[in-house]
Amino acid sequence: MKKFYSLFAAVILAATVNAQGAETFETQTALTATYADGTFAGETSGVTVNYVHSRDQDTFAINGKGLMLRRSDEPSSVEFEIPNGVGTFTFKYRKAFTGGTNNRVLALVVDGVETTVTPAFGTAGEDSTVYTSTTAINKSGLVKVKITYPVGTQTGNKQITIDGISWTANATAAVVDVNAAKVNLVKNTVVGNAILFAAKADVQILNMNGQVVKTASVNENTSLEVSSLAKGMYVVTANVNGKAVSQKIIKK
Numbered sequence: 001m002k003k004f005y006s007l008f009a010a011v012i013l014a015a016t017v018n019a020q021g022a023e024t025f026e027t028q029t030a031l032t033a034t035y036a037d038g039t040f041a042g043e044t045s046g047v048t049v050n051y052v053h054s055r056d057q058d059t060f061a062i063n064g065k066g067l068m069l070r071r072s073d074e075p076s077s078v079e080f081e082i083p084n085g086v087g088t089f090t091f092k093y094r095k096a097f098t099g100g101t102n103n104r105v106l107a108l109v110v111d112g113v114e115t116t117v118t119p120a121f122g123t124a125g126e127d128s129t130v131y132t133s134t135t136a137i138n139k140s141g142l143v144k145v146k147i148t149y150p151v152g153t154q155t156g157n158k159q160i161t162i163d164g165i166s167w168t169a170n171a172t173a174a175v176v177d178v179n180a181a182k183v184n185l186v187k188n189t190v191v192g193n194a195i196l197f198a199a200k201a202d203v204q205i206l207n208m209n210g211q212v213v214k215t216a217s218v219n220e221n222t223s224l225e226v227s228s229l230a231k232g233m234y235v236v237t238a239n240v241n242g243k244a245v246s247q248k249i250i251k252k
Helices: 001-013
Strands: 011-017 021-023 037-040 048-059 066-071 079-084 086-095 106-112 113-117 131-139 143-148 157-166 194-196 201-207 212-218 223-226 232-241 243-251
Touching: 021 223, 048 243, 066 113, 086 143, 106 131, 113 131, 131 143, 212 223
Parallel strands: none
Antiparallel strands: 011 243, 021 157, 037 048, 048 066, 048 079, 066 157, 079 143, 086 131, 086 157, 106 113, 106 143, 194 223, 201 212, 201 232, 232 243
């Protein structure tokens, strides 16, 4: 029986070995006022950003500097090579320039597969509305995520500003033995209305689609009320004593 519970603990404790990341375009110097192709090192360590027929943008800004896509029939794009896996991927976008009567549409392509297509946006004339797209990817290892135009749906110039890129870790990427890791975060892995914590930490609770459903700062031997969460499996993540820790829980 002891071996069974040890194995159970090993299965339900996931180590978050993949860091979160972001890109605001504020520190890059490769993009210019001219549309071009190129590459630069992203703001998150190890991430490479590749762009095609794109330029720097702050006139039709979202938050400071951004990147502008231009053409849909010879598609402009920006791609992020993320080396350590992705849970969810989020970006902000808006119409750039005031002309044109056709709405814009964007696509998110993950490792060459079109995964998400946004609703049409951008009314005729000026439209400064900022939209947000979030996609659950949940892949380990090197992941290439590209923002571009859907194939064959538009023609001509459809300028769009892209900014506010962020992604979460793939929280279920790896499994370790709780005894080997020598860390403890959650005391009760089967939860009713509250999670009991064994350590002080800033925690995130993710559903199995990788979406953050609750965040909180907790102390050792305190509880966090989670009665509003639906029944099912979740992942609680935090840094404990300098170690990235994730622990699966079941909300009954």
